[in-house]
Amino acid sequence: MDIHTGVSFIFLVLCAVFTIGNSFVTSSGELTETEVIEYLKETKYINNDVTVEDMPAGTLIDAISKFQEMADLSVTGELNDETLSKMLQPRCGFPDVRQRIRTKYAVGRDAMNRAFDIWAKEVPLTFQYIGNPLAIADLDIKFVTKDHSDGTPFDGRGGFNAHAFLPPYGQIHFDDDEIWLTGSMAAKSGFDLYIVAVHEFGHALGLHHSKVPGSIMGPYYSYTPSLKLHVDDINGIQSLYGKHSKKRKSSWWFLRNLP
Known part of the structure; x- marks a missing residue:
């Protein structure tokens, strides 16, 4: 499934020259x-x-x-x-933009939910989406571009494509200039929103980068068809919140500016 966004990521620099009249x-x-x-x-x-x-x-x-x-x-x-x-195929004359926004929002929500779930399985936290933009959320997820007033501007397509701030700030930002995808398409043509979200949510929950090979908290993203947290990730998150238990604390999140 795709969205606009192991094996390992393939970074492609596309260069095309167009001449008027081609x-x-x-x-x-x-x-x-x-x-x-x-x-x-x-x-x-x-x-x-x-x-x-x-x-x-x-x-x-x-x-x-x-x-x-x-x-x-x-x-x-x-x-x-x-x-x-x-x-060249016959098609409806209604523009694609509105349908694309709705589709990407639904896919984005799904990727975020799955990314939170992988952490929630290891700690006594429940992550719940809050649909009211005026409500106060513990974690605020945004799709933004270039300078977005947090002191760490994005650089356009490629390079740095997401970042998050350690607690208690709860800010998670994705670069809207990237081609965001989910699933096998991400291994070929873009960045997997789900995998990047798992990594950035780890930061928002308090984890720093890890040097351990295979850790989702390594500084470089990699596409993995069946992502599982490394024992280093699990030990790190449980050192902050404890192990998974029936007694759980709710944490609210909100998603805004999804293109």
Whole structure:
């Protein structure tokens, strides 16, 4: 399942050069570069007021990546045959943006719930989602970009893609410029939101980075199909909160700004 976002992460730097007037030919037909851009504008992946001449670097690659994500294609950011063929298919004229927001919010909630559950199995804590943005949550999760007023700005796609603050602050931030995915797609084309969330929640609960190989609290993320906490992670979290028991303390969390 994908979202916009062992084996080990594959970091790809995509570079594409587009020349005005290019034509892209597929087995299904032909599209010019202008037609591709107009299609992405009509489906709201590119703002209507952006022209080819003043289009910021990376805009087209980002739009193509988001289109591929929505169309359940491999997310490459490239105008490959599969992507162009999908653009040539008959489709509803309603833009994708609103549906994408709803889908990603649901997937994001699921990834967060699973990430909290893996810690809750080891300690006497219950993590509960609170849907009221005006309520006070113990853990506040946000998707933000660049400078977001916490003293640790993000750097765009790649590099640093999430961070959290130790207790009692309860702030967990994900870089909204990244391509966030879940499941096997993350091993190929982006970052696994679930795995990164498990790591960052560990920080928010009080854990520092670990030097132990295989620990989820190591400083470098890795994709693992069936993630389990390392004994080092379990010992660390239980040293702070005790072992799992029937008597549990509730901790509330809120998710905001999910694109």
